[in-house]
Amino acid sequence: MNLANAQRQAGEPHRAIAAARRALQHSPGNPLALHVLGVCLAYMHRYAEAAQVLAELEASGHSTPDIMVQHGSALLSLQQPKPAAAVLLRALALQPDMAQGHAMLAEACREQGMKREALECMKTVLALQPDNLEALARVSFEKRHLCDWSGLDADIDTLRQAWANAVPGQARVALSFTLLSLPLAPELLLAAAKADALARSRGIKPMAAVLQMPLPLPAPRGQKIRVGFVSFDFRMHPVSQLLVDVLEALDPEQLEVILYSAGPDDASPMRARLRAAVAEFVDLRGLSDKDAALRVRADGVDLLVDLMGHTRGLRLAIFAHRPAPVQASYLGFAGSTGAEFIDYLVGDPLVTPLALAHQFSEKIAQLPLTFQPNGASRPLPGAMTRAQAGLPEGAFVMCGFNNTYKITPEVLDTWCGLMHEIPQAVLWLRETNQQLHHNVWHECAVRGVAAERVVFAKTTSYENHFSRLALADVFVDSWPYNAHTTASDALWAGVPVVTLYGNGYASRVAASVLNAAGMAELALATVADYRLAILALAQNPELLAGYRQQLVQQRQSLPLFDAPRYAGELQSLFQRMVQRWRDGLAPEHLLAEATQT
Numbered sequence: 001m002n003l004a005n006a007q008r009q010a011g012e013p014h015r016a017i018a019a020a021r022r023a024l025q026h027s028p029g030n031p032l033a034l035h036v037l038g039v040c041l042a043y044m045h046r047y048a049e050a051a052q053v054l055a056e057l058e059a060s061g062h063s064t065p066d067i068m069v070q071h072g073s074a075l076l077s078l079q080q081p082k083p084a085a086a087v088l089l090r091a092l093a094l095q096p097d098m099a100q101g102h103a104m105l106a107e108a109c110r111e112q113g114m115k116r117e118a119l120e121c122m123k124t125v126l127a128l129q130p131d132n133l134e135a136l137a138r139v140s141f142e143k144r145h146l147c148d149w150s151g152l153d154a155d156i157d158t159l160r161q162a163w164a165n166a167v168p169g170q171a172r173v174a175l176s177f178t179l180l181s182l183p184l185a186p187e188l189l190l191a192a193a194k195a196d197a198l199a200r201s202r203g204i205k206p207m208a209a210v211l212q213m214p215l216p217l218p219a220p221r222g223q224k225i226r227v228g229f230v231s232f233d234f235r236m237h238p239v240s241q242l243l244v245d246v247l248e249a250l251d252p253e254q255l256e257v258i259l260y261s262a263g264p265d266d267a268s269p270m271r272a273r274l275r276a277a278v279a280e281f282v283d284l285r286g287l288s289d290k291d292a293a294l295r296v297r298a299d300g301v302d303l304l305v306d307l308m309g310h311t312r313g314l315r316l317a318i319f320a321h322r323p324a325p326v327q328a329s330y331l332g333f334a335g336s337t338g339a340e341f342i343d344y345l346v347g348d349p350l351v352t353p354l355a356l357a358h359q360f361s362e363k364i365a366q367l368p369l370t371f372q373p374n375g376a377s378r379p380l381p382g383a384m385t386r387a388q389a390g391l392p393e394g395a396f397v398m399c400g401f402n403n404t405y406k407i408t409p410e411v412l413d414t415w416c417g418l419m420h421e422i423p424q425a426v427l428w429l430r431e432t433n434q435q436l437h438h439n440v441w442h443e444c445a446v447r448g449v450a451a452e453r454v455v456f457a458k459t460t461s462y463e464n465h466f467s468r469l470a471l472a473d474v475f476v477d478s479w480p481y482n483a484h485t486t487a488s489d490a491l492w493a494g495v496p497v498v499t500l501y502g503n504g505y506a507s508r509v510a511a512s513v514l515n516a517a518g519m520a521e522l523a524l525a526t527v528a529d530y531r532l533a534i535l536a537l538a539q540n541p542e543l544l545a546g547y548r549q550q551l552v553q554q555r556q557s558l559p560l561f562d563a564p565r566y567a568g569e570l571q572s573l574f575q576r577m578v579q580r581w582r583d584g585l586a587p588e589h590l591l592a593e594a595t596q597t
Contacts, residue, residue, distance in 0.1 A: 013040040013288060031062035042070060045262075046286045047077040058087070065095035072104050079264060081111035099128045099135075106138070115145045115433045133162050134173045141178035144405040145432065147439040152409070156182055163188040171198035176310040180334055181406045181481035186359040186504040193338030194361060196310050201320035201339065204289075207297060208322065225578045226256045228301040228324065230284075231332065232263035232313025236270045236462070238485040239307055239332050244270065245375020247277040249567035255574065258299060260284050260292070262308075262315045284315070293321035302326060302578045306342065309333020325581050329362060331373070334484065334506035336360040343587040344577055346570075347371045350512040351505055354589060359504060365577060366592035367569050370516040372484070372509065375563035376556050378492050379463040381470035389468050390455055396422050396538045399472035399495065401430040401457065401486050406478040409443075414527055415476060416447035422538045428472060431456040469493040473544060474537050482510040491517050492555055496537065496547040499523050500530040516560035519547070569593075 020037035023030055034057040041050035054071035057063045063071070068091035075084035085108035092101045106121035119142040125135040140155040159179065174192035233239040250257060257278040262285070265271060275281045280299075284292045292315065296304055304324035308314045309332050319327050320341050328344040329337045336345060338361050345352060345362035348371045352364045386393055398415065400407070407429075419425045427449075429440065441451040460468060466489070475490040477483045477499035483490070487497050487510040499510035501523050511523035524530040537544045555561060576590050 013043050016040045017044070029056070029060055031057060031060065034060070034062075035067060038067070038074075039070060042074050042077075044286060044288045044291070045077075045284070047074045050074040051078060051080075058090075065091040065098055065101065068094075069098065069101045069104055072101075072108065076104065076107055076111065079111070081108040084108045085112070097128060099125045099132070102128070103135070103138075106142070110142070113433050113435075115142060115435050118142050119146065119148075133159070134175050137175040137178045140182070141175070141405060144181065144407075145403075146436045147404055147407060147412075147443060149409050149443070156184070160184060160188060163191045166191050166195060168194075169198070170195050171202050172196075173199045176335065176338070177333070180506045181408070181478075183408070183480055186335075186356070189504065190336050190338060190359055190361065193310060193336050195338070197316060197337055197339035197361075200314065200316045201341070204317060204320040206320075206322035206341075207293060224254060224256055225302040225575060226258065226300055227574055228258045228260055228296055228299065228304045229307055230260045230262060230304065230315055230318060231307035232261075232311075232315070233307065233332070234259055234261040234271060234274050234281075235263060235266040236268040240270050240274060241378075241462075242373050242485055242488070243307075243331065244273055244277060245377050245563035246373040246567045246570060247274065249375075249563045250571055251567075252279065254571055258282060258301065260296065262292075263313050284318075289315060289317035290321060292318045293323040296323035302581075303328065303574055305330050305346075306337070307332040309335070309337050326577050326587070328365065328577065331371070334481070334509060335504070336362060344590070346573065347505070348512055349592050350501075350515055351508045354591065356503070356505075357589065363587045363589050365573055365590040367566075367573060368592040369559055369566075369569075370512045372488060372513055372516075372560075373563070373566055373570070374488050374561045376561045378489070378561075379466050381493050382463070382467040384464075384467040384471060386471050389457070389471050391428065391471060392426060394424060396425040396474075397428050397472045398425055398474055398476045398534070399428045399469070399490070400476050400478065401428075401469070401490070402478045402481075402483050404429070404432045404436055404440075406481045408478070408480075410527070411478050412443055413447065414531055416444060416449045418476075418531060418534055418538075419449050419453060421535060425538065426453050426455055428455045428457060431458050465489070466493050469495060474498060474534060476534060477510050480504065480507040482507055484509045484513075487513045488560060491519075491551055491558075491560065494548050494552040494555070496522060496544070496551065498530060498533045498537070500527060501525065513560060517551070517558050518554075519550075522547075 016036055017040045020033045023033040034053055038050050038053035051074040058068060068087055072084040072088040085105060088101055088105040088108060102121045102124045106118040109118040109121060122135055122139045122142055126139055129135060136158060172195045174196040176193045176196045179189055179192055258280045259274060259278050260282045301324045303326045306319055306329050309329055311333055316339060322341055327342050328346060329342050330346040342362050344365040345360050346365050348367045351371055357364055391397055415427055440454060444454055469490060470493040472495045475495050475497040477497060479500045480502050482499055490497050497510060497514060501508045501511040514520055514523050522533060524533055
């Protein structure tokens with residue numbers, strides 16, 4: 001037992017697991033051996049085994065609140081929030097002041113759609129740890145899921161001051177994703193991302209230094225390159241929905257693609273389609289970050305691409321081991337990773353212009369038209385009536401299907417102001433949770449808009465989503481965090497998008513998407529112009545009909561949905577990244593090349 005524990009503390013989880021199993025053979029049910037085994041299995045991302053071992057430890061009566069929280073964490077990683085909540089509540093009954101337990105319980109509630117309960121759990125964490133910046137960011141984020149804006153200005157000021165005064169090089173969990181939808185300067189977002197990246201990679205050194213495993217020698221110019229993509233979301237998820245057509249269109253004679261899946265197998269047709277699109281599909285579950293990096297190195301990957309950034313399931317620590325000579329961030333996170341071990345950020349001239357290079361720790365690598373991949377395999381809208389969708393006939397439907405945490409008071413001010421000027425208008429929002437209705441109705445009432453003019457769209461199937469979306473007149477975007485997949489979905493459904501673009505990545509995505517759809521004029525720089533553009537569409541039926549007709553008739557041929565074109569551009573950009581390394585050159589900004597017509 002002592003040997004297993006010593007090996008765990010020495011960072012040797014494989015040996016610790018073996019030693020703990022040997023100890024259990026000689027002393028079945030030994031608490032220390034079970035603890036070491038469970039913790040090491042969780043560290044190796046072998047969550048099912050870890051949960052089973054930690055459940056056995058708890059059943060034996062030898063568990064502690066800390067160990068029970070680890071058990072709950074393993075269950076959450078298995079996407080079992082209800083049993084996780086039960087374990088966490090037992091732990092908190094024993095130790096009510098355990099902040100980590102309340103934080104984990106918040107996640108368990110959140111995963112069950114219990115946003116208010118998640119918020120109360122995070123408020124408890126903040127009460128226990130008033131200086132916990134991570135807790136403050138999470139409290140603010142949970143409130144915004146519910147469109148609860150009480151104390152929002154104070155929260156923003158506190159977060160702004162915290163990052164304005166942050167010590168450069170400080171490693172702390174900043175929850176960078178929760179900050180993207182707040183009106184914070186891009187420079188502050190970069191500071192938070194850098195702190196996040198340091199916290200996720202603390203103590204990790206590149207393989208070449210630690211294991212005497214030098215990077216592979218550069219191949220001759222023009223030789224096929226091996227590209228690996230790492231994601232938690234190789235399943236029915238917006239990232240995969242955007243990317244799959246492009247993966248299928250890449251030239252296997254030029255790129256050999258490996259998908260490294262860090263997330264669950266949902267057994268969906270999407271996951272099967274992804275598997276079929278590439279040379280190899282590797283399941284990283286059960287592999288520690290170090291072991292996953294060793295697998296990438298053994299596969300001889302030239303370019304490793306992160307599709308997560310600071311989002312759920314992130315595995316940035318794999319990249320911190322530097323398993324590939326060139327490493328890039330792409331698509332999944334709307335900002336800089338802040339990681340010194342990520343060489344490039346894939347963008348485009350609108351989302352990542354060179355003038356904004358100071359907002360990113362990575363070098364900018366631009367695609368010529370838009371960074372966002374798309375294809376023509378989305379479902380086409382089918383027949384559906386407004387009555388079936390709960391919408392009034394004859395209304396001007398302003399669709400705002402972004403996640404509700406992206407809606408700010410200023411955005412709702414603008415939307416409600418428009419509804420006063422357009423008497424027949426209704427606001428159509430996505431029901432991201434069933435607990436937000438009262439707050440939205442209250443906020444609209446404060447702005448003089450009756451509750452019956454706000455309609456909530458419940459969750460539906462992917463196919464029905466497009467049939468329903470096509471019933472809208474205009475998609476009204478949020479800011480500073482724009483529509484991303486939702487913008488291209490709306491355009492595919494034949495619905496024009498009006499957006500307000502800002503001075504950072506997350507606030508320029510919809511403008512990039514509109515540019516690739518030939519509708520750049522619908523991306524505006526001021527709230528006044530944004531409002532006038534929506535008014536023009538509401539007051540000029542012929543103008544609105546023209547946009548809709550253009551989208552419906554041309555969607556199959558719009559550059560935005562041309563996967564083969566995009567695949568060629570992405571392939572060329574990847575080759576440019578790798579070729580710099582092959583030529584012995586350091587990463588540098590790669591500006592967009594001219595689009596071939």
